[in-house]
Amino acid sequence: MQARPGIPTLVVSGFLGSGKTTLVRCLLEESIARGEKLAVVTNEFGALGIDRALLGAAGVRSVELAGGCVCCELSDELVDTLEALRRELAPDRIVIETSGLALPYQTQLSLWRPPVSEWVGDDMAVVLVNAEQLAEGRDLDETFAQQVSAADLLLLNQIDRVPADALPQLEARLREIEPEAPIVRARHARVDPALLRPPEVRPCRHGAPDRAHAHESFETAELAIEPGIAPDALVARLRALGALRAKGFVATSDGARLVQGVGRRIELSPAAPPEPRLAGRVVVVLRRASRAASPA
Numbered sequence: 307m308q309a310r311p312g313i314p315t316l317v318v319s320g321f322l323g324s325g326k327t328t329l330v331r332c333l334l335e336e337s338i339a340r341g342e343k344l345a346v347v348t349n350e351f352g353a354l355g356i357d358r359a360l361l362g363a364a365g366v367r368s369v370e371l372a373g374g375c376v377c378c379e380l381s382d383e384l385v386d387t388l389e390a391l392r393r394e395l396a397p398d399r400i401v402i403e404t405s406g407l408a409l410p411y412q413t414q415l416s417l418w419r420p421p422v423s424e425w426v427g428d429d430m431a432v433v434l435v436n437a438e439q440l441a442e443g444r445d446l447d448e449t450f451a452q453q454v455s456a457a458d459l460l461l462l463n464q465i466d467r468v469p470a471d472a473l474p475q476l477e478a479r480l481r482e483i484e485p486e487a488p489i490v491r492a493r494h495a496r497v498d499p500a501l502l503r504p505p506e507v508r509p510c511r512h513g514a515p516d517r518a519h520a521h522e523s524f525e526t527a528e529l530a531i532e533p534g535i536a537p538d539a540l541v542a543r544l545r546a547l548g549a550l551r552a553k554g555f556v557a558t559s560d561g562a563r564l565v566q567g568v569g570r571r572i573e574l575s576p577a578a579p580p581e582p583r584l585a586g587r588v589v590v591v592l593r594r595a596s597r598a599a600s601p602a
């Protein structure tokens with residue numbers, strides 16, 4: 307059983323005009339700034355809008371899969387491409403930008419096929435929704451509903467193009483389709499990067515919480531989980547917190563488990579007992595407002 311955390315992989319979906327390419331550009335800039343190796347697979351001509359200098363940066367590799375959709379016709383090509391990227395680049399992170407009509411869940415299925423399933427880590431589907439399109443009721447067909455309902459995280463984008471008082475109603479409409487995935491509001495696809503990657507569980511901490519990537523709306527916290535906790539109780543505790551992301555190692559009553567959570571989807575997978583310094587610690591990303599009764 308693989309206990310290694312693996313390479314985190316993000317699937318970026320949403321209709322044409324929802325801001326996928328802008329988000330991918332932000333992720334590229336972030337990885338370059340962090341000195342990470344990033345592999346990008348795109349399935350949309352819009353990706354050509356990304357600055358060639360970014361795509362040509364050291365540590366960045368990009369592949370465009372054209373002539374079909376990565377979630378269906380090109381799923382075999384997607385698996386082959388991901389495996390080739392792992393061999394050639396050994397990326398720290400992978401981003402897959404689907405076409406506007408692709409289904410994110412079906413795209414994620416390719417990540418769970420060998421050989422990719424042997425090395426893929428935390429996988430997450432972020433679905434961007436153009437707030438203006440939603441407000442105008444344009445193209446809200448079955449594909450739209452399927453994309454929204456498959457999201458681990460919904461990014462309600464371009465909120466500056468609709469009146470602020472319309473936002474709760476737009477979120478309620480998304481909630482009807484997808485009751486559980488966290489909804490995050492964004493302009494120009496700008497979102498706290500911590501939401502789109504697994505939280506880091508670091509061996510050392512020096513008292514003060516890590517606020518290096520803190521954002522006005524989100525924060526990282528660390529939970530101490532007692533050994534011997536039942537897996538169900540652990541999942542219930544993380545859900546009750548409303549954590550947007552979770553990652554850590556816990557010695558449950560069923561044995562050592564790697565905890566990976568995206569919104570309500572919390573997965574416990576068998577893991578080798580971690581270093582003692584990492585055991586029993588789960589790092590979570592929380593919405594500040596969702597924390598216990600903040601004093602107004």
Ligand SMILES: [Zn+2]
Binds near residue numbers: 375377378407408
């Ligand atoms: Zn498809």
